[in-house]
Amino acid sequence: MKQFHPLTIERIEPETSDSVRIALAVPAGFEGDYEFLPGQHLPLEITVDGKKLRRTYSICSGVDERPLQIGIRVQPGGAFSEYAAGQLSVGDTLDAMPPAGHFHVDLDKSHSKDYVGFAAGSGITPILSMIKSVLETEPNSRFVLFYGNRKQATTMFIEDLYALKNRYPERLQLHFVFSQEEQEFPVASGRLDADKVRELYRHFCKGLEPAAAFVCGPDTMIGTVTEALVELGMDAAHVHSERFGVPRDAAKARPAAARKAADHATVTIIMDGHKKSFEMRRDDDNIVDAAAGSGIDLPYSCKGGVCATCRCHVREGEVTMATNYGLEPWEVKAGYVLACQSRAVSDSILLDYDKT
Numbered sequence: 439m440k441q442f443h444p445l446t447i448e449r450i451e452p453e454t455s456d457s458v459r460i461a462l463a464v465p466a467g468f469e470g471d472y473e474f475l476p477g478q479h480l481p482l483e484i485t486v487d488g489k490k491l492r493r494t495y496s497i498c499s500g501v502d503e504r505p506l507q508i509g510i511r512v513q514p515g516g517a518f519s520e521y522a523a524g525q526l527s528v529g530d531t532l533d534a535m536p537p538a539g540h541f542h543v544d545l546d547k548s549h550s551k552d553y554v555g556f557a558a559g560s561g562i563t564p565i566l567s568m569i570k571s572v573l574e575t576e577p578n579s580r581f582v583l584f585y586g587n588r589k590q591a592t593t594m595f596i597e598d599l600y601a602l603k604n605r606y607p608e609r610l611q612l613h614f615v616f617s618q619e620e621q622e623f624p625v626a627s628g629r630l631d632a633d634k635v636r637e638l639y640r641h642f643c644k645g646l647e648p649a650a651a652f653v654c655g656p657d658t659m660i661g662t663v664t665e666a667l668v669e670l671g672m673d674a675a676h677v678h679s680e681r682f683g684v685p686r687d688a689a690k691a692r693p694a695a696a697r698k699a700a701d702h703a704t705v706t707i708i709m710d711g712h713k714k715s716f717e718m719r720r721d722d723d724n725i726v727d728a729a730a731g732s733g734i735d736l737p738y739s740c741k742g743g744v745c746a747t748c749r750c751h752v753r754e755g756e757v758t759m760a761t762n763y764g765l766e767p768w769e770v771k772a773g774y775v776l777a778c779q780s781r782a783v784s785d786s787i788l789l790d791y792d793k794t
């Protein structure tokens with residue numbers, strides 16, 4: 439199983455008044471484990487008042503940039519983000535699993551592609567990593583970014599973006615949209631809703647044939663932007679998205695039918711080439727918690743069906759998945775599931791964590 443390792447905080451500084459940027463050094467000997475694809479995230483764990491908290495935060499560094507950097511927006515009442523912004527300092531460590539996630543761009547220096555990004559708020563972090571990596575690695579590719587925020591002062595990584603624009607003026611287009619600050623040009627005011635996406639796209643993407651669009655932000659924004667891009671002619675298979683935050687009630691949503699049965703199923707896990715089995719009740723909330731109840735530690739982070747840290751392949755048997763914001767349609771078709779969202783349906787289930 440992917441292990442947590444302590445990464446040392448090399449720098450921690452305010453990014454905006456409500457967010458911090460943290461630079462993390464990987465322990466010697468583990469550098470290879472923390473190589474990443476631009477767009478991937480780090481599952482992190484801290485202990486606050488004796489309670490373990492896990493969250494995933496996207497890496498915002500370019501693919502060859504070290505130390506690794508993440509950006510954390512402080513959510514009022516958010517135990518992890520408040521602790522990170524208020525209590526952590528240089529020299530402290532953060533436990534991190536190796537980078538994970540399928541929201542990424544495949545780099546190739548021979549590519550000559552146009553990419554489009556739509557980010558809202560802290561949804562910029564994975565897309566910033568993509569922009570840096572594409573511009574640095576693919577000399578003939580271009581990136582167009584549409585970035586929505588309430589106001590300029592709370593716009594994360596704005597300086598990094600301007601610096602990239604200065605460095606790659608011909609290959610990077612930046613378009614900011616502010617919902618609480620009126621702009622000189624109406625197209626730059628408002629939210630990234632369907633009308634705005636259509637307006638921006640028609641205005642600034644004329645003549646482009648984007649190879650891929652990357653959309654990152656809250657749940658509603660993802661749906662709206664994706665639908666609008668498909669309407670504008672983009673192939674849905676080329677629109678990739680990652681949700682920020684666990685949609686409300688996602689962790690609790692369960693199919694009613696699964697609640698009625700209370701008999702047991704045998705779940706066998708293949709991980710790192712080893713097999714382990716445990717019994718779970720069919721009305722147990724999910725496989726991750728049921729395994730923990732039997733002393734088996736399975737990977738997880740958000741437990742809300744978003745981050746896909748708990749992704750595994752169903753080799754035998756059947757499970758039912760309550761919520762899925764983390765797997766692409768092809769993965770579901772191929773038999774991958776999110777264990778944090780899955781309950782047992784058949785009497786016997788074989789889950790493969792080694793199949794990638």
Ligand code: FES
Pocket residue numbers: 737738739740741742743744745746747748749764776777778779
């Ligand atoms: S732990 Fe995040 S999707 Fe399952």
